[in-house]
Amino acid sequence: MLVxxxxxxxxxxxxxxxxxxxxHHVVVFDKGRSPGGRLATRRIGSSRFDxxxxxxxxxxxxxxxxxxxxxxxxxxxxxxxxxxxxxxxYPRYAVRAGMNAWAKALAVGLDVRCNTLVFAIRPGAANSGAAWEVALDDGTSVPADALVVTCPLAQSYSLIVSAEVALPEELVRTEYDRTIALLAVLDRAPAVDEPGGLNNPTDTLSFVADNQRKGIxxxxxLTVHAAxxxxxxxxxxxxxxxxxxxxAAAADYIGSANIVEVQLKKWRFATPRVIWPEPCWVAAESAGxxxxxxxxxxxxxxxxxVLSGLAAANALL
Ligand SMILES: Cc1cc2nc3c(=O)[nH]c(=O)nc-3n(C[C@H](O)[C@H](O)[C@H](O)COP(=O)(O)OP(=O)(O)OC[C@H]3O[C@@H](n4cnc5c(N)ncnc54)[C@H](O)[C@@H]3O)c2cc1C
Known part of the structure; x- marks a missing residue:
């Protein structure tokens, strides 16, 4: 089966x-430069940020x-x-070379095609022999016998409007909280004590991480997440x-260090507000x-x- x-x-x-x-023969598409999605790590010079x-x-x-x-x-x-x-x-785990390294390790040996925006999912043409046609934004399309779609739900929905599948209304309406992240390269260590992370330190900030003290x-x-x-x-x-x-909001944690370089990342779909009661959703009536x-x-x-990905695979197996 081609999935x-x-x-x-x-x-x-x-x-x-x-x-x-x-x-199974599996092909994975992602619009990002590398696999991982929200498991994201960025390098700026010798500084590495989750x-x-x-x-x-x-x-x-x-x-x-x-x-x-x-x-x-x-x-x-x-x-x-x-x-x-x-x-x-209660243990908190991290990844030695940054969280994204885990995604890269999972991708080894898989046919993962990055820098590829999936544009639409449609039932396969009658003479194609495939249940599905996955249209890519470069104008080409790929046949599939089965599909697993794991974008944030608003993005999944816009892909499958052309798939002739009826999604439950609650799934279509699932909202996500946003997160704005600031990544600051500093000229010396910030004022964040062991273990190098602060959860909800102020009303404005949801997390502050000293990535050096964290060990990555x-x-x-310094990573700063806005609430x-x-x-x-x-x-x-x-x-x-x-x-x-x-x-300014992170001044107490920047301490006496100076910011050498700074970048922003805006996560539009950071955290789903409502969780579906099942670990995945299987279309009951569809082309495949x-x-x-x-x-x-x-x-x-x-x-x-991870558990949802496992459930999706089990649903197909
Ligand atoms: C700022 C932030 C902090 C977090 N902190 C924690 C934490 O400390 N601990 C924790 O356990 N969890 C945390 N999370 C949540 C955790 O990262 C996510 O729950 C998890 O990574 C979601 O994985 P996913 O596979 O469901 O989706 P994602 O990782 O979002 O994967 C979705 C993928 O869809 C791709 N995509 C979307 N549309 C298309 C398209 N049309 N074509 C091709 N590709 C497309 C994107 O490029 C992305 O790679 C955090 C999330 C954020 C944003």
Whole structure:
């Protein structure tokens, strides 16, 4: 069976891995320059920033079993046990070379085609022998026997409006919180104590990370995430205004360091507000098998994306 997985976030990569291991021919498309989606890491000189997901937790045995080989191999490490002074005893994990390295490791050996925007999904033409046709924005299209679609839901919906599939209204209307991220290269270490992360330090900020203290950056690198409400209210401001406002909001954590270089990243679909009660959605009546998955199904976090990807693969197997 030829399965096309639309997008190479953690959910799509997990589904692709399972399906490929089960012997199916799998092709994965993503518009990004590299796989990973919100599992994102950026380098500026010698500074390395996680600027999407900062860490992950393990709540289920299923996810623990998947992570264990990466822990054993040293790709994943336990970062800390909480962000308050005394911690809460609950492990937070991170990835040695930045969170995105995990996505890259999952993609090894898979046919992942990045820099490829999927434009539309349609039932295959009657004489094509394929259930689906996946149209790409360069004007070409690819046939598929089955589809796994794991974009944030608004994007999945716009892809499958042409697929003649009736999506439940609640899925179509799922809203996402936004996050504006500031990435600051500093000339010396910032004022962020061990373990190098602060959860909800102020009303304006949802997370502040010293990526060097965290253990993923050679040089000082501060990630600042604006809280959802603040990001929503300030979304349309100019980049210069956002940089000035977020630098001011993070002044206590920048401390006596100077900002050498700064970049912004705006996550339009950062966190789904409502989670679908099942770990994936399987179309009941459609041209062929079609499964929607992603963190809006099994929980708005790394583990949720992985478990949803697994559920999508199992639905097809
Ligand atoms: C700022 C931020 C902080 C976070 N912090 C944490 C954290 O600390 N811990 C935690 O557990 N989780 C965290 N998360 C959540 C976590 O990152 C996500 O739950 C998880 O990565 C979602 O994976 P996914 O595969 O469902 O979707 P995504 O990773 O979003 O993958 C979607 C992919 O769709 C692609 N795409 C969309 N439309 C198209 C198209 N038409 N054609 C081709 N490609 C397309 C995009 O390029 C992207 O690669 C955070 C998220 C953000 C944004």
């Amino acid at each position: 096309v997985v639309v997008v190479a976030g953690l959910a799509g990569l997990t589904a692709a891995r399972q399906l490929s291991d089960a012997g 600027h999407g997901a900062q860490f992950f937790t393990i709540r289920s045995d299923e996810f623990a079993a998947l992570v264990q080989p990466h822990l054993d191999a040293g790709l994943v490490f336990e970062w800390c046990r909480g962000f308050s002074a005394q911690g809460d005893g 950056s050679e040089a000082p690198a 959802a409400g603040w990001s929503d209210q300030h979304w349309s401001q100019s980049s210069d205004e956002l940089i000035a406002d977020l630098s 098998p079609l499964v929607l998955a992603g963190d809006a199904f099994a929980g708005p976090r790394v583990e949720g994306a």
